[in-house]
Amino acid sequence: MTELSQIRNFSIVAHIDHxxxxxxxxxxxxxxxxxxxxMKAQLLDAMDIERERGITIKANTVRIEYPAKDGxxxxxxxxxxxxxxxxxxxxxxxxRAVEGSLLVVDATQGVEAQTLANVYQAIDADxxxxxxxxxxxxxxxxxxxVKEQIEDVIGIDASEAIPISAKTxxxxxxxxxxxxxxxxxxxxxxxxxxxxMLVDSWYDPYLGVVVMIRVMDGVIRKGDxxxxxxxxxxxxxxxxxxxxxxxxxxxxxxxxxIGVFTASIKQVRDTxxxxxxxxxxxxxxxxxxxxxxxxxxxxCGLFPVDAADFxxxxxxxxxxALNDASFSYEMETSAALGFGFRCGFLGLLHLEVVRDRLERxxxxxxxxxxxxxxxxxxxxxxxxxxxxxxxxxxDLTYVDHIEEPRINATIMVPDEFLGDVLKLCQDRxxxxxxxxxxxxxxxxxxxxxxxxVVFDFYDRLxxxxxxxxxxxYQITGYREDNLVKMSIxxxxxxxxxxxxxxxxxxxxxxxxxxxxxxKDLIPRHMFxxxxxxxxxxxxxxxxTIAAMRKDVTAKCYGGDVTxxxxxxxxQKAGKKKMRQFGKVEIPQEAFISALKMDG
Amino acid sequence: xEDWQAGGFGLYLHxxxxxxxxxxxxxxxxxxxxxxxxxxxxxxxAEIARVSAETGPRVLxxxxxxxxxxxxxxxxxxxxxxxxxxxxxxxxxxxEITLEANPGSVEAGRFRGFRDAGVNRVSLGVQAxxxxxxxxxxxxxxxxxxxxxxxxxxxxxxxxxxxxxxxRQDQTAAAWRRELRDALGMAVxxxxxxxxxxxxxxxxxxxxxAGGLAGLPDEDRAADLWEITQExxxxxxxxxxxxxxxxxxxxxxxxxxxxxxxxxxxxxxxxAQGRLTLGPARWATEAPRAPGAWLEAVEQTGSGEGPxxxxxxxxxxxxxxxxxxxxxxxxxxxxxxxxxxSGINFPEIRCLEEEGLIGTGGGRLRAxxxxxxxxxxxxxxxxx
Numbered sequence: 001m002t003e004l005s006q007i008r009n010f011s012i013v014a015h016i017d018h019x020x021x022x023x024x025x026x027x028x029x030x031x032x033x034x035x036x037x038x039m040k041a042q043l044l045d046a047m048d049i050e051r052e053r054g055i056t057i058k059a060n061t062v063r064i065e066y067p068a069k070d071g072x073x074x075x076x077x078x079x080x081x082x083x084x085x086x087x088x089x090x091x092x093x094x095x096r097a098v099e100g101s102l103l104v105v106d107a108t109q110g111v112e113a114q115t116l117a118n119v120y121q122a123i124d125a126d127x128x129x130x131x132x133x134x135x136x137x138x139x140x141x142x143x144x145x146v147k148e149q150i151e152d153v154i155g156i157d158a159s160e161a162i163p164i165s166a167k168t169x170x171x172x173x174x175x176x177x178x179x180x181x182x183x184x185x186x187x188x189x190x191x192x193x194x195x196x197m198l199v200d201s202w203y204d205p206y207l208g209v210v211v212m213i214r215v216m217d218g219v220i221r222k223g224d225x226x227x228x229x230x231x232x233x234x235x236x237x238x239x240x241x242x243x244x245x246x247x248x249x250x251x252x253x254x255x256x257x258i259g260v261f262t263a264s265i266k267q268v269r270d271t272x273x274x275x276x277x278x279x280x281x282x283x284x285x286x287x288x289x290x291x292x293x294x295x296x297x298x299x300c301g302l303f304p305v306d307a308a309d310f311x312x313x314x315x316x317x318x319x320x321a322l323n324d325a326s327f328s329y330e331m332e333t334s335a336a337l338g339f340g341f342r343c344g345f346l347g348l349l350h351l352e353v354v355r356d357r358l359e360r361x362x363x364x365x366x367x368x369x370x371x372x373x374x375x376x377x378x379x380x381x382x383x384x385x386x387x388x389x390x391x392x393x394x395d396l397t398y399v400d401h402i403e404e405p406r407i408n409a410t411i412m413v414p415d416e417f418l419g420d421v422l423k424l425c426q427d428r429x430x431x432x433x434x435x436x437x438x439x440x441x442x443x444x445x446x447x448x449x450x451x452x453v454v455f456d457f458y459d460r461l462x463x464x465x466x467x468x469x470x471x472x473y474q475i476t477g478y479r480e481d482n483l484v485k486m487s488i489x490x491x492x493x494x495x496x497x498x499x500x501x502x503x504x505x506x507x508x509x510x511x512x513x514x515x516x517x518x519k520d521l522i523p524r525h526m527f528x529x530x531x532x533x534x535x536x537x538x539x540x541x542x543x544t545i546a547a548m549r550k551d552v553t554a555k556c557y558g559g560d561v562t563x564x565x566x567x568x569x570x571q572k573a574g575k576k577k578m579r580q581f582g583k584v585e586i587p588q589e590a591f592i593s594a595l596k597m598d599g
Numbered sequence: 600x601e602d603w604q605a606g607g608f609g610l611y612l613h614x615x616x617x618x619x620x621x622x623x624x625x626x627x628x629x630x631x632x633x634x635x636x637x638x639x640x641x642x643x644x645a646e647i648a649r650v651s652a653e654t655g656p657r658v659l660x661x662x663x664x665x666x667x668x669x670x671x672x673x674x675x676x677x678x679x680x681x682x683x684x685x686x687x688x689x690x691x692x693x694x695e696i697t698l699e700a701n702p703g704s705v706e707a708g709r710f711r712g713f714r715d716a717g718v719n720r721v722s723l724g725v726q727a728x729x730x731x732x733x734x735x736x737x738x739x740x741x742x743x744x745x746x747x748x749x750x751x752x753x754x755x756x757x758x759x760x761x762x763x764x765x766x767r768q769d770q771t772a773a774a775w776r777r778e779l780r781d782a783l784g785m786a787v788x789x790x791x792x793x794x795x796x797x798x799x800x801x802x803x804x805x806x807x808x809a810g811g812l813a814g815l816p817d818e819d820r821a822a823d824l825w826e827i828t829q830e831x832x833x834x835x836x837x838x839x840x841x842x843x844x845x846x847x848x849x850x851x852x853x854x855x856x857x858x859x860x861x862x863x864x865x866x867x868x869x870x871a872q873g874r875l876t877l878g879p880a881r882w883a884t885e886a887p888r889a890p891g892a893w894l895e896a897v898e899q900t901g902s903g904e905g906p907x908x909x910x911x912x913x914x915x916x917x918x919x920x921x922x923x924x925x926x927x928x929x930x931x932x933x934x935x936x937x938x939x940x941s942g943i944n945f946p947e948i949r950c951l952e953e954e955g956l957i958g959t960g961g962g963r964l965r966a967x968x969x970x971x972x973x974x975x976x977x978x979x980x981x982x983x
Contacts, residue, residue: 280975550821551974554794554796564921
């Protein structure tokens with residue numbers, strides 16, 4: 001057990017590539033937490049996908065012991081948080097588990113979009129924030145300009161920002177000292193009943209489910225019987241440990257401490273991020289505020305390219321779901337795509353991450369259908385149905401009206417891009433709720449249909465603001481609107497996986513764009529192919545893919561026979577990446593790309 | 600009769616050197632400072648002896664010196680090779696002996712020597728009849744030089760063919776029609792007309808990937824140029840007998856017909872490939888591509904051949920169709936049926952026939968005029 005006054009808990013807030021992981025590595029290295037021989041670059045990002053994309057999906061933590069200049073040894077707990085709007089809830093829980101943040105800004109780049117979204121999360125959690133200027137060793141570094149920007153844009157004092165170079169190690173001792181002197185110690189009552197927050201959990205092949213907690217009050221020990229207040233489940237603590245970042249057993253964790261436990265929990269699904277953990281007997285009365293159950297908001301179909309892989313896909317999805325409570329799935333049948341699963345995600349990045357993991361870790365080729373939200377169908381007989389898939393839309397004569405989820409979106413943007421942002425929101429059926437200025441940055445609040453945001457809104461926002469906008473949203477509820485199902489017909493055959501729900505007033509424009517995109521996405525065939533968008537039986541847009549006119553190898557002599565034969569074999573294999581609809585082959589990427597609204 | 604005899608038997612000899620490397624060319628060609636022609640002669644002769652020991656004394660219909668730029672070979676080397684060839688294989692009375700040549704003034708000066716060595720047909724790499732496009736294609740000769748070389752060749756050899764590359768950057772339909780008429784007006788009886796193709800690993804591929812080579816035609820413009828090519832050549836009496844080859848009837852390249860009719864050919868030289876039927880087996884042979892490696896293999900192991908592959912029934916059927924459909928005459932269906940149903944999707948052939956892209960009249964499977972420019976798409980459908 002460590003004295004509260006000798007604990008500091010913190011997170012690092014930074015934009016991609018601004019050096020968050022490198023700084024974390026340096027802190028770990030300088031304090032001798034990890035033996036030199038075990039160091040490998042970027043210790044904390046565990047998944048390949050995380051390393052590649054430079055994003056953090058799962059929270060990670062490391063406990064560092066630091067002998068400070070005052071002669072005392074402090075325990076520093078670093079929680080590395082996810083950094084994407086899809087995981088905003090997970091971030092908010094991680095932020096509530098610590099008292100301060102290091103705000104790392106690249107001194108050659110300045111403050112960028114992602115920094116803002118996360119730094120506001122830190123401010124919301126009442127963090128003390130220590131600004132750190134990284135890459136100060138580069139000739140292009142402009143520390144004074146960047147300090148000014150931090151003060152202007154974020155509104156925090158940057159006069160004592162610490163100049164560092166995570167790469168060379170310059171300034172790292174100062175950062176460690178600042179964590180001790182400038183960040184507050186946690187508060188908590190050792191004598192009170194146990195109250196700990198479940199920060200994250202994951203599946204370990206050897207240990208089963210590992211739960212990361214922050215103790216607020218009381219003490220947790222190995223062997224304790226604990227209760228998860230949201231699920232009501234009771235478990236016995238098998239193992240209690242801290243992460244350095246390898247697991248090191250510990251007898252107990254007291255207030256302010258961060259650690260992990262195992263308790264013979266079978267599935268990650270049995271744990272809820274944000275849940276409150278207390279003792280089975282003499283537990284605390286009230287759980288910690290702010291808990292929200294994971295709620296998938298984006299749905300799409302995942303189908304194996306090769307129908308024979310369906311069972312392999314089922315296995316993979318079941319295994320993945322054990323480790324990702326926020327991901328839901330149920331079996332789906334598509335006339336066009338065969339057997340697959342309708343899956344629910346926290347957002348589009350989450351969708352992409354899950355799909356990538358299924359493809360890579362389980363070696364599957366998948367077709368992903370257009371993402372959709374959950375519509376509420378109010379039937380004429382009074383029944384209310386959830387519609388997860390536009391293909392399941394019943395005949396309109398039975399439907400009284402349709403409601404769709406709305407969000408409250410907050411966008412921070414430099415005023416030079418404001419016009420483009422307003423136009424984007426307006427184009428997506430947004431209703432402006434607020435517009436204020438802070439310096440030269442505007443804050444816009446829009447009421448938007450979630451359906452207009454789940455697809456490529458974030459990409460578009462990044463592109464029209466060159467990455468200088470931050471975006472966050474909350475789901476506010478459901479509202480009725482004039483929504484219709486639009487079908488796409490390729491060569492006169494409806495392709496169910498391409499049907500979407502769309503606002504009546506936007507249907508024609510949307511249908512036109514989709515037909516134009518499909519015209520480019522579907523390769524020419526040996527005959528011409530009509531592509532139509534229709535509402536019910538009425539065609540509202542049409543394009544024609546011209547017949548192929550030329551595809552022949554110019555030179556083919558004696559030395560080319562073998563190569564040409566292999567090329568044809570390869571091309572035939574490439575056809576497997578296509579889906580056959582009647583006589584037409586549609587490439588897999590068409591199912592997503594056709595929906596994009598750019599251009 | 601053995602199956603290969605429907606195509607005949609030829610010898611392909613690869614000379615791997617060029618004066619410079621053309622930016623569009625993905626052939627096995629190299630630029631070397633000094634070439635020891637004696638060393639090459641010994642190696643070719645050794646290979647002729649080795650291969651002929653395997654085939655036995657079958658009648659040889661054709662010899663083809665390809666490259667590279669075989670017109671850079673010393674005429675004495677060509678003569679020595681042909682002498683060795685005649686000593687081991689009985690030559691057909693009408694044997695066709697072709698050499699590929701650059702249409703430069705230096706090469707033209709050697710034409711008589713090649714003729715005296717036994718060459719009776721040359722194929723000139725003219726590529727374009729205007730200097731601007733020749734420069735863009737990285738060619739060293741001018742249009743005037745090419746015409747002069749052609750005239751010398753015409754007087755020296757029984758048969759002369761030349762190559763043009765079309766679908767160049769910014770080439771209009773009208774300009775190609777004019778240039779093609781010029782070419783057809785040059786008293787020529789054989790033309791190879793290739794659509795410019797950006798091949799992997801070439802300088803053009805790198806430029807194209809970097810966003811260069813603006814003005815290359817899209818599919819529709821390329822198809823227009825193809826149609827003009829078929830039209831003009833047919834009107835001039837040189838109908839297309841193969842996808843890119845046009846000839847006055849009787850003037851077709853007999854050597855290349857061996858490839859397209861799936862005959863047998865021996866391939867000698869760096870990177871050369873062959874097809875040899877020996878007893879019940881048909882072999883695909885291949886040689887190391889690097890000139891030095893090939894020479895050393897011949898000198899040290901007595902063989903310039905890499906591992907050979909035995910071709911099964913499906914492979915043989917696929918090659919027969921893939922190569923045979925390039926010819927306007929198509930493939931004899933009976934010959935194809937000989938391989939059973941392996942490798943070929945027969946029901947798809949019937950679909951293609953209904954779509955008007957394939958014909959099966961007269962006992963032959965052939966691509967129709969509409970099908971010929973779509974041959975790759977057709978092959979993807981009918982090769983199972």
